[in-house]
Amino acid sequence: MPHPAYEAFDALAQRSGYALIDPPILQPAGLFLDLLGEDMRRRAFLTADAEGREFCLRPDFTIPVSLHHLGNAKAGTVGAYAYRGPVFRFRSDGPSEFLQAGFENFGRSDKPAADAEMLAIAIEAAGGLGLTRPEIRMGDAGIVTAMLDALDLPPVWRRRLVSDLRRSKNLDEDLARLGNAAPKNGAAAYAGFLAALEGSDPGSARAAVADLLSIAGIQPVGGRSVDEIADRFLEQAALSSGAGVDGEKVAITRRIFAVSGDPDTASAELRTIAGEARLDLSAVLDAFDERTGFFAARGIDIGAVKFATGFGRRLDYYTGFVFELHDPAEPDAQARVGGGRYDHLMGQLGSAQSVPAVGCSIWLDRFGGEA
Template sequence: MTGNGAAAPRPAAAHEDLLALFEDRGYARVEPPVLQPVEPFLELSGEDIRRRIFITQDGAGAELCLRPEYTIPVGRHHRATAGAGPAEYSYLGPVFRLRASEADEFHQAGIESIGRPDVPAVDAEILGLALDGLERLGRRDMRVRLGDMGLITALLEALRVPPAAKRRTLRAVAAGRSLDELAAPPAVDAAHAGLLSAIQGQDPQGVRAFVEDVLAIAGISRVGGRSAGEIAERFLAKAAAHAEGGAGLGARAREVIDAYLALSGDPDAAAGAVRALTRGAGLADPGLEAALALFEERNGFIAARGLPLERFTFAGSFARNLDYYTGFIFEVAEAEGAKPVVGGGRYDGLLQHLGSPEPLPAVGCSFWLERLEARR
């Protein structure tokens, strides 16, 4: 399926060679089903993917979707086969997203490492494998951009930013939007005030079920492109902000966050700059210290692998637009400002959302094969 009705091209021999590299490094090839339950993608993917999913139903009326990416399907495969044990996977196959000017069906390759506790070492390994894979495809001297969702989250928590404002800040950063809208509390019209007060502190699953029931009674499945779950999530976020007195970002928090987002350059120098920033702001927080120590340790593992850390760029404003990322993130492109040909990062909370009794460390990346082919 493509935007113009043509079939997507089959993976090239070079792509199979890429998978052979991953398998040689211990990443076993898997191929999760193309049809997947839609709910995990609606709950855990970013809005950019949620609004472009192809949704269908099975004979019993359960909602399914064509696989829009591989990370969640590989996580579900891990839950079904490996449970809580560590495992490493590779994949190559079609994914499906509605796209205005590009094929709706396209191939991706990638790797996922799930369950290994040596977090900074595995982060460096995934980045190194991504660059090795690009070299196997004849791509060298690429631009590498690094970020850290765990570090900015820890900074917001150290600044005591209220939960609703923290969520709005992270989403604004991921979407590349200005934080100006967060300087003031979100508007709540009088018609919604009673509802927001009623759902404050309620179980999110119960609120979601309530919204789904109301929409079902009205014969509505989606509103403005949003599912019932997305609508419920927005109500919960507004209710939290309402309970916090409509708190937005305070002036001090905004100043520190702006300084962090402005950081860009050598990752080692960035680590020192973040430490200076937090000392200047008087932030002595154990969670922030742990996130900074992890950042520095990861830099050490990247350098120890022989990767040119000094040629990579850390950007405080860099965030990927998938909701499940919790830590290290990266993108690789052929030039400044070009679309990435590889992207990935750490998603330690995803497996628990998929049913794991405990959080499992996990990190991976995917290759945009069509972009690589277009540049041959």
């Protein structure tokens, strides 16, 4: 029996110019495990065919919709799609089969305008489900990337901060350790091995650790491959051996990650920090302000948008604007709607050229009886 919200959702999709599609439920597993990160490996429903190729029940719609666009649209064309139906992944807080709906937009070069359109559609969809005044939480992975580029932090710290930002965890702990250049926590045990690897390219270092794990008979656990265990070891060894950052860069990083407020206030504060630290963040902040202007043009209350530099979303493919819609009556509950910009995903799926993309997902089961 169709969900009672489908009719209104389909009308919104048609009104907004998004074609309704229904990607196959059975999907190639490797794409999801490679692109959605380690967390998805633990949560996906996996199976294999007679030739041993792994498949999964679709745990998410974004990759299947992206593959649809890649296979059916001409290079460089714009595509706008809507979807609704079941997805399948293990959840501790609810059934592992649940209904999801959403929108994905590909190929638009006017990124700030496309971002604003996506947020406006998400707000309208939530309103149709009964959440008429959502709490809007927002971040921007592009600002974080630009900051890390400008500060030239060590690669191990770049990876660590970006990874924990996406998962909204351990960020305070990371920042506390960032300036600690003194070896600690058993770093001496790593020193000789790291010295032997010094000067090696990342692939060779990873292969050396993977070989040692194999010789020691250490088997993959928790769904991780030997290469993933090797990457994790190298990261932890580098952090423990004292790959610290000078105090000025630590202070700037802390200030930038502490910025929060409505988009206009946050932009002004970020520009002040960048100016004082002599960081060139003008391009990414100009795009940020342009997007805010498009928010206002679409009737979104800028004062109601809660931006935080330290706000991220769990999926690994986000590259810029990210957002969630929450029920202000239940601020600690999970997001009702979430999405953002993922400009690199199509290249990872095989596109020969860059394809800008932005989308959002709506968890219909989190709206309960409001539909």
